Amino acid sequence: MIRHGRQATLQLRLGDDWFTVCDAARLQPGRGAAALLPDGRQAALFLDRDGRAYAIDNRDPFTGASVLSRGLLGSASGRTFVASPLLKQRFDLESGVCLDDEGVTVRAYEVRVGNGE
Amino acid sequence: MPDATPEAMPATTTGARSAGTAGATSAGTAGATSSTPGTRPTLLLVGHGMVGQRFLEALVERGVTDSHHVVVLCEEPRPAYDRVHLTSYFEGKGADELSLTPGGFMDTHGIELRLGERAERIDREARTVTGGSGRVYAYDTLVLATGSYPFVPPVPGKDAEGCFVYRTIEDLEAIEAYAKGAGRGAVVGGGLLGLEAAGALKGLGLATRIVEFAPRLMPAQVDEGGGAALLRTIERMGLTVHTGAGTEAVVTDEDGRVSGMRLTDGSELPTDLVVFSAGVRPRDQLAREAGLKVGERGGISVDEECRTSDPAVFAIGECAQTVDGKVYGLVAPGYAMAEAAADAIAGFPGSFTGADMSTKLKLLGVDVASFGDAHGTAEGCLDVVYADSRSGTYKKLVMDPEGVLLGGVLVGDAEAYGMLRPLTGSVPPVAPEQLVLPAGAGGPVKLGPDALPDDAIICSCHNVTKGQICACGTLPEVKQCTKAGTGCGSCVKTILQLLPQTGDKGLCGCFSYTRAELYEIVKVKRITSYARLLDEHGREEARGGEGCEICKPTFASVLASLAPAIGADGYVLEGEQAALQDTNDHFLANMQRNGSYSIVPRIPGGEITPEKLIVIGEVARDFGLYTKITGGQRIDLFGARSDQLPAIWTRLVAAGFESGHAYGKALRTVKSCVGQTWCRYGVQDSVRMAIDLELRYRGLRAPHKLKSAVSGCARECAEAQSKDFGVIATASGWNLYVGGNGGMTPRHADLLAQDLTDAELIRLIDRFLMFYIRTADRLERTASWLERLEGGLDHLREVIVEDSLGICEELESLMAAHVAGYRDEWAETLQDPERLARFESFVNAPGTPDPTVRFVAERDQMKPDLAVLIPEGALTTR
Numbered sequence: 004m005i006r007h008g009r010q011a012t013l014q015l016r017l018g019d020d021w022f023t024v025c026d027a028a029r030l031q032p033g034r035g036a037a038a039l040l041p042d043g044r045q046a047a048l049f050l051d052r053d054g055r056a057y058a059i060d061n062r063d064p065f066t067g068a069s070v071l072s073r074g075l076l077g078s079a080s081g082r083t084f085v086a087s088p089l090l091k092q093r094f095d096l097e098s099g100v101c102l103d104d105e106g107v108t109v110r111a112y113e114v115r116v117g118n119g120e
Numbered sequence: 121m122p123d124a125t126p127e128a129m130p131a132t133t134t135g136a137r138s139a140g141t142a143g144a145t146s147a148g149t150a151g152a153t154s155s156t157p158g159t160r161p162t163l164l165l166v167g168h169g170m171v172g173q174r175f176l177e178a179l180v181e182r183g184v185t186d187s188h189h190v191v192v193l194c195e196e197p198r199p200a201y202d203r204v205h206l207t208s209y210f211e212g213k214g215a216d217e218l219s220l221t222p223g224g225f226m227d228t229h230g231i232e233l234r235l236g237e238r239a240e241r242i243d244r245e246a247r248t249v250t251g252g253s254g255r256v257y258a259y260d261t262l263v264l265a266t267g268s269y270p271f272v273p274p275v276p277g278k279d280a281e282g283c284f285v286y287r288t289i290e291d292l293e294a295i296e297a298y299a300k301g302a303g304r305g306a307v308v309g310g311g312l313l314g315l316e317a318a319g320a321l322k323g324l325g326l327a328t329r330i331v332e333f334a335p336r337l338m339p340a341q342v343d344e345g346g347g348a349a350l351l352r353t354i355e356r357m358g359l360t361v362h363t364g365a366g367t368e369a370v371v372t373d374e375d376g377r378v379s380g381m382r383l384t385d386g387s388e389l390p391t392d393l394v395v396f397s398a399g400v401r402p403r404d405q406l407a408r409e410a411g412l413k414v415g416e417r418g419g420i421s422v423d424e425e426c427r428t429s430d431p432a433v434f435a436i437g438e439c440a441q442t443v444d445g446k447v448y449g450l451v452a453p454g455y456a457m458a459e460a461a462a463d464a465i466a467g468f469p470g471s472f473t474g475a476d477m478s479t480k481l482k483l484l485g486v487d488v489a490s491f492g493d494a495h496g497t498a499e500g501c502l503d504v505v506y507a508d509s510r511s512g513t514y515k516k517l518v519m520d521p522e523g524v525l526l527g528g529v530l531v532g533d534a535e536a537y538g539m540l541r542p543l544t545g546s547v548p549p550v551a552p553e554q555l556v557l558p559a560g561a562g563g564p565v566k567l568g569p570d571a572l573p574d575d576a577i578i579c580s581c582h583n584v585t586k587g588q589i590c591a592c593g594t595l596p597e598v599k600q601c602t603k604a605g606t607g608c609g610s611c612v613k614t615i616l617q618l619l620p621q622t623g624d625k626g627l628c629g630c631f632s633y634t635r636a637e638l639y640e641i642v643k644v645k646r647i648t649s650y651a652r653l654l655d656e657h658g659r660e661e662a663r664g665g666e667g668c669e670i671c672k673p674t675f676a677s678v679l680a681s682l683a684p685a686i687g688a689d690g691y692v693l694e695g696e697q698a699a700l701q702d703t704n705d706h707f708l709a710n711m712q713r714n715g716s717y718s719i720v721p722r723i724p725g726g727e728i729t730p731e732k733l734i735v736i737g738e739v740a741r742d743f744g745l746y747t748k749i750t751g752g753q754r755i756d757l758f759g760a761r762s763d764q765l766p767a768i769w770t771r772l773v774a775a776g777f778e779s780g781h782a783y784g785k786a787l788r789t790v791k792s793c794v795g796q797t798w799c800r801y802g803v804q805d806s807v808r809m810a811i812d813l814e815l816r817y818r819g820l821r822a823p824h825k826l827k828s829a830v831s832g833c834a835r836e837c838a839e840a841q842s843k844d845f846g847v848i849a850t851a852s853g854w855n856l857y858v859g860g861n862g863g864m865t866p867r868h869a870d871l872l873a874q875d876l877t878d879a880e881l882i883r884l885i886d887r888f889l890m891f892y893i894r895t896a897d898r899l900e901r902t903a904s905w906l907e908r909l910e911g912g913l914d915h916l917r918e919v920i921v922e923d924s925l926g927i928c929e930e931l932e933s934l935m936a937a938h939v940a941g942y943r944d945e946w947a948e949t950l951q952d953p954e955r956l957a958r959f960e961s962f963v964n965a966p967g968t969p970d971p972t973v974r975f976v977a978e979r980d981q982m983k984p985d986l987a988v989l990i991p992e993g994a995l996t997t998r
């Protein structure tokens with residue numbers, strides 16, 4: 004979760020490595036996009052209105068569908084979340100915890116916006 | 121008639137007492153004190169009706185099901201069900217929906233339920249009960265909850281084919297079956313149950329009469345004035361009522377089937393079917409034969425703990441005569457008895473000394489309520505009466521000379537019941553006449569629930585106070601924690617008034633304004649950016665934040681309907697707007713359960729050329745889509761991945777199709793019937809009108825979806841009266857109906873205006889839709905909006921027909937701007953390659969399809985493969 008500069012690339016931490024996904028400018032603030040990871044998993048990437056980037060697993064644990072990237076962003080009590088487009092459960096974007104059912108968590112990724120190292 | 125009187129079925133004393141016949145209760149040994157030797161004592165319940173089930177729940181709550189082995193003998197073929205709402209069986213509620221016994225309840229609590237087993241004989245010395253199957257059940261504690269049976273007056277012909285009673289699901293099944301071949305029905309008894317039965321017969325299509333011996337209807341609940349108001353209203357519904365007349369005989373034809381009735385006043389009525397509903401009698405036969413004390417007029421005598429004259433035997437519910445000498449025929453006192461008996465058995469203090477006979481019912485659609493000393497029997501009491509025979513309203517309050525409210529009767533308008541009943545026994549905070557007068561005549565003063573003390577009983581079925589209800593947050597919580605509202609349901613309205621939510625009408629956590637208020641703000645201030653709206657008009661704590669999933673699409677919708685008028689871009693995915701849309705609007709398609717999308721091209725009025733049909737078929741075939749004719753007279757193509765949507769729509773747009781907005785809170789379809797062009801009955805060209813309307817309002821975004829239909833004559837094949845706005849042709853023009861709804865809470869549309877010309881019709885619809893868009897809440901269909909609108913249909917008519925607010929010109933120009941500004945969203949989206957990028961499955965792998973969207977075959981088409989959705993440890997738990 005880092006402010007990004009111009010022409011910066013968005014990177015996810017996978018183990019010890021940083022995986023470069025795309026130009027940060029490809030993301031639209033308030034909206035998400037899905038990325039395909041090398042191991043076949045999918046990540047949901049988001050940018051909030053201040054330009055902070057987030058990444059969580061794309062799979063909605065309540066339905067099994069890979070759709071979290073297509074939900075709407077929001078914030079409540081200072082936490083930024085995405086609401087699943089299917090059954091509307093909200094997930095905290097920093098921790099991956101479901102705000103409507105705290106027993107459920109999706110994986111959250113460390114993200115940075117760098118210059119493509 | 122089905123034989124419901126236990127007297128007619130003398131208990132057979134089978135001597136079957138062989139060991140091991142009673143399953144776990146193996147009561148072979150006479151005088152056994154415990155069925156499961158050496159372990160827990162046995163509690164035997166006879167009768168699994170409403171009170172029996174409540175009693176079992178009370179036992180569970182008190183841990184008695186752990187300390188005792190509980191066995192239940194249930195005469196009926198199914199476990200306890202909601203007898204109070206029995207009539208809703210005719211409204212399509214199945215036996216399952218009426219059930220009061222949660223699935224798994226018996227197993228979870230180790231209760232042994234014996235269905236279809238009738239207790240035939242009690243041996244108090246041996247402490248056993250013999251069942252109809254011959255099994256013998258030993259008990260340590262016996263509880264009788266045998267209820268009542270319908271009383272059938274001993275008149276000749278009462279057993280003829282075509283005579284029924286009204287007590288069980290089986291009774292109703294028999295009545296329903298017999299009514300199929302009948303045209304007329306009669307109900308003996310004009311009490312609560314009689315009226316209910318009469319309503320049911322009328323609902324089955326029979327011409328129905330009610331014969332009541334007393335001089336008025338519902339003699340037990342209402343007084344003479346109330347009875348008169350009730351009579352007028354019921355007669356107005358087309359039922360025939362004979363009061364002050366008894367039944368002398370049921371007349372039969374040569375086959376022994378009912379053909380009529382002879383009354384004590386000498387008259388004879390033809391009828392094909394008779395339902396006896398002349399009161400109920402406690403089923404105390406078993407207890408009587410066992411030598412237990414019974415009341416003079418029936419009912420097993422019990423003390424405050426509901427114990428009978430034998431301390432090992434309890435009686436609860438309608439079969440019991442309580443310490444106040446009464447036999448209660450209502451469910452609430454029965455529930456209170458169930459609690460008292462469970463307390464006694466568990467060793468807790470608890471007692472039943474008498475109950476309130478208050479009732480509120482909706483009989484044949486008429487509200488009837490009585491509470492407290494409804495008949496004014498207290499010495500020196502005074503009446504305050506309001507009666508209006510035109511509207512069938514009658515209200516009476518009984519007060520003592522000091523102004524204490526003692527009771528009352530409300531007929532026709534029982535709105536005040538929820539407030540008045542808990543105030544009984546106290547001096548109301550306002551003058552009594554203000555409580556009974558209608559609005560506009562000095563009353564009514566709406567007594568808010570604030571006026572009630574904390575210990576006021578709000579739910580009399582479950583004896584729940586205002587204080588207990590206020591401790592919960594939401595209606596489901598109230599129902600779960602206190603059971604309030606789960607009995608007869610008459611208290612739900614008051615409960616809702618007591619729960620918070622009323623204070624803050626704000627749209628969501630981000631805005632303290634309603635949708636309608638936001639609409640005005642956006643319009644007046646010409647706000648075209650969500651961030652600006654949030655930062656300037658959001659709640660303090662929400663400013664500068666991200667907003668939320670509720671207000672973002674709401675603003676997007678308001679902006680879309682106002683766009684041309686306030687100079688915003690009408691394209692819903694323009695700039696920031698794209699980030700505000702729900703996923704469906706964002707992808708211009710409906711997301712399905714596996715993350716794929718459905719596609720619904722617009723087919724105005726349901727009319728389509730063969731060429732276009734072929735294109736749809738070819739597209740579906742080429743992309744492997746599942747196709748289905750929808751309930752909206754068009755075709756839905758399911759199972760497209762988001763990255764396929766542009767290619768599919770390229771083909772559809774080329775063939776002349778447009779977005780059908782199946783994904784948006786927007787105009788959906790205007791259905792049509794084939795109309796005058798082809799149909800021999802049609803009086804106008806309904807297809808043309810439907811197409812005109814659909815093309816005029818296509819793309820119009822609204823608080824909720826909008827549906828419409830046009831029928832070519834009064835036969836109404838297009839079902840226009842179930843639509844948000846519906847049009848029916850007349851010989852001289854069009855009738856416009858508004859506020860109809862199918863779906864969850866169906867509502868017939870109201871007739872707004874008649875015999876309109878084409879131009880008049882369209883002008884009125886323009887105004888109607890824009891007024892709705894302007895004032896409705898988020899996700900509020902026109903039906904609930906109209907229900908909520910103060911002044912209802914009359915007010916709507918004043919505003920949009922008579923222009924009482926002087927806004928019609930503005931409403932019309934807003935619609936004109938929409939019509940002029942309409943562009944097809946899909947065509948526009950396809951023109952811009954940058955916009956198409958959003959449809960890619962992966963931002964870092966353009967062209968790679970999402971591997972989790974997969975399908976399997978079914979009936980020659982495909983359906984989502986749900987198996988791929990549930991791999992590797994479905995829910996990760998922290």
Ligand code: SRM
Nearest residue numbers: 710718749750751752754756782788861862863864865901
């Ligand atoms: C496809 C269709 C069923 C079908 O196979 O026939 C359908 C499918 C859905 N309906 Fe419907 N409804 C369809 C006709 C109806 C009708 C019949 C009609 O329009 O004549 C009704 C009752 C009429 C009415 O609305 O008053 C209907 C009442 C509902 C409701 C309840 C609305 C209400 O006011 O109670 C919902 C839920 C909602 O909107 O909140 C709903 C919601 C839905 C949704 C959008 C559920 C969802 O959120 O995913 C379904 C979308 C499926 C999809 O992705 O395409 N659908 N739905 C029909 C599409 C008609 C069309 O061509 O546009």
Ligand SMILES: Cc1cc2nc3c(=O)[nH]c(=O)nc-3n(C[C@H](O)[C@H](O)[C@H](O)COP(=O)(O)OP(=O)(O)OC[C@H]3O[C@@H](n4cnc5c(N)ncnc54)[C@H](O)[C@@H]3O)c2cc1C
Nearest residue numbers: 167169170171172195203238239266267437438449450451
């Ligand atoms: C159509 C209708 C509408 C009603 N509306 C209302 C209303 O609006 N408000 C209200 O308060 N009340 C209403 N009532 C009355 C309410 O249903 C009763 O007060 C309530 O059902 C009484 O419960 P209970 O358990 O005592 O008796 P029941 O529900 O009658 O249960 C008794 C059960 O015991 C069984 N049984 C009897 N003898 C034996 C035996 N020997 N062995 C085994 N089982 C036996 C019976 O088959 C029955 O299943 C209505 C009743 C009817 C029929």
Ligand code: SF4
Nearest residue numbers: 793799802832836837
């Ligand atoms: S509504 Fe009337 S005109 Fe239309 S198809 Fe039915 S019968 Fe014919």
Ligand code: FES
Nearest residue numbers: 579581607608609
């Ligand atoms: S009063 Fe009957 S459910 Fe509350």
